[in-house]
Amino acid sequence: MEHQPRMASPAPSSRRSSRRTSTLSQEKPEFDERDEFEEGTQDSTSELEESDTSTSSATQDTDPDAGSDPDGAELPPFRLADIPGKGKGLVATAPIQKGKLILLEPPLFTLPRERCTNSAVLVALTARTREEQRDFFALANAYRTAPPAAPANSPESSPSPESSPPPKGAGAGRAPHGVRAPLPALGIFETNALPVPAPDAPGGEARGVFLLAARFNHACTPNVAQSWDAAARALAFRALGAVEPGEELCTNYVDVLGTRAERGPELAERGVFACVCPVCAAPEGEGGESDRRRAKIGRLFEEVGKCGKEPTLGMRKLKIALRLLKEEGLMHYEASFCFDAFQFCVLVSDIPNAKAWARKAWEATCNISGPDSPAARNFKMYWANPRAHHLTGMLPRMTLSGPDP
Ligand SMILES: C[S@@+](CC[C@H](N)C(=O)[O-])C[C@H]1O[C@@H](n2cnc3c(N)ncnc32)[C@H](O)[C@@H]1O
Numbered sequence: 001m002e003h004q005p006r007m008a009s010p011a012p013s014s015r016r017s018s019r020r021t022s023t024l025s026q027e028k029p030e031f032d033e034r035d036e037f038e039e040g041t042q043d044s045t046s047e048l049e050e051s052d053t054s055t056s057s058a059t060q061d062t063d064p065d066a067g068s069d070p071d072g073a074e075l076p077p078f079r080l081a082d083i084p085g086k087g088k089g090l091v092a093t094a095p096i097q098k099g100k101l102i103l104l105e106p107p108l109f110t111l112p113r114e115r116c117t118n119s120a121v122l123v124a125l126t127a128r129t130r131e132e133q134r135d136f137f138a139l140a141n142a143y144r145t146a147p148p149a150a151p152a153n154s155p156e157s158s159p160s161p162e163s164s165p166p167p168k169g170a171g172a173g174r175a176p177h178g179v180r181a182p183l184p185a186l187g188i189f190e191t192n193a194l195p196v197p198a199p200d201a202p203g204g205e206a207r208g209v210f211l212l213a214a215r216f217n218h219a220c221t222p223n224v225a226q227s228w229d230a231a232a233r234a235l236a237f238r239a240l241g242a243v244e245p246g247e248e249l250c251t252n253y254v255d256v257l258g259t260r261a262e263r264g265p266e267l268a269e270r271g272v273f274a275c276v277c278p279v280c281a282a283p284e285g286e287g288g289e290s291d292r293r294r295a296k297i298g299r300l301f302e303e304v305g306k307c308g309k310e311p312t313l314g315m316r317k318l319k320i321a322l323r324l325l326k327e328e329g330l331m332h333y334e335a336s337f338c339f340d341a342f343q344f345c346v347l348v349s350d351i352p353n354a355k356a357w358a359r360k361a362w363e364a365t366c367n368i369s370g371p372d373s374p375a376a377r378n379f380k381m382y383w384a385n386p387r388a389h390h391l392t393g394m395l396p397r398m399t400l401s402g403p404d405p
Pocket residue numbers: 085086087088089139140141142191192214215216217218219270271272273274275276277
């Protein structure tokens with residue numbers, strides 16, 4: 001039987017959907033439809049300079065401590081700031097609680113996955129206001145080759161490359177690592193676009209630019225999860241844990257259950273050619289420990305998926321994985337393992353523990369994609385009625401265990 005997609009995450013809040021999947025070996029009982037965790041995309045506006053937090057993007061449920069603007073509208077609890085080694089980024093301006101929705105942002109525009117060209121980006125931009133066009137061209141371009149220094153006092157010598165559209169031709173040189181650089185509009189799009197559901201093709205994927213959320217940098221231990229809010233047709237960003245003022249808010253662009261060596265090439269594809277997040281910048285010894293933990297979680301993820309006929313063993317493995325996730329600060333993968341635990345319990349008709357695990361999966365999912373997300377609603381339904389799961393009673397009855405306190 002097949003082990004279906006597992007989790008969400010944040011995947012991670014990734015610029016690319018980094019949903020992890022695994023497959024139960026054929027002879028094992030089938031695991032059920034996994035959560036529909038949507039992984040984020042992002043965008044933003046360049047107006048959020050330093051202490052100025054005004055933005056046209058919708059924010060819901062923003063922290064009251066974040067204050068409000070003179071019109072009484074709530075301001076997002078973050079500001080745009082310079083981040084060493086990363087360009088600009090978003091930094092918390094107020095304490096943010098775990099699970100708090102910090103940003104809900106619709107895309108500036110989207111493009112079908114197969115039609116992401118420089119001219120398609122330019123055409124999409126013509127439908128936007130001048131201010132939005134300017135904000136788009138102020139976003140980072142990881143593929144831009146610095147143009148030769150212009151003579152002092154020449155028109156080209158003035159503003160920072162991010163404050164005005166790149167001159168025609170800039171960026172047409174060589175990107176880092178010898179990759180041929182795309183033209184500026186496409187370079188910016190490639191650096192910042194995030195996957196979103198295709199607006200007119202059910203089940204399909206498009207790529208969208210989000211002016212504010214594009215300013216989230218990547219971290220291999222992210223503190224912000226992203227998910228697609230289908231009702232709002234917008235990306236939602238929630239705090240994965242409590243955040244203190246001054247902390248940088250980061251999503252994860254790629255699945256982070258790999259070692260540093262494994263993450264590197266994937267990150268380079270997303271325009272992060274040398275990740276300077278605390279995990280990647282850690283001294284060799286500490287980094288090695290993190291690599292070992294992540295590699296082990298990844299292995300356990302696969303192994304748990306093959307334990308459909310050995311629920312006791314599966315439960316033992318997933319509890320080790322949950323402990324390692326906690327140690328590594330990667331709680332956005334928690335819900336998937338909790339749902340595995342739920343399925344082991346229903347397999348052997350251990351209903352009290354099944355309920356406890358479904359509840360934990362629900363709680364974890366609310367922090368990632370909110371209580372109204374399809375995944376959260378699904379887990380809540382199983383919490384109320386575990387026997388609704390089709391695996392119920394497929395193996396001889398036994399008592400497993402519930403979540404650790
Ligand atoms: C979507 S943008 C993020 C916002 C960007 N820093 C800015 O100034 O607008 C992605 C770019 O940010 C930088 N970046 C993001 N995360 C990084 C990280 N962990 N380490 C180094 N650079 C990072 C890279 O240059 C990457 O191409």
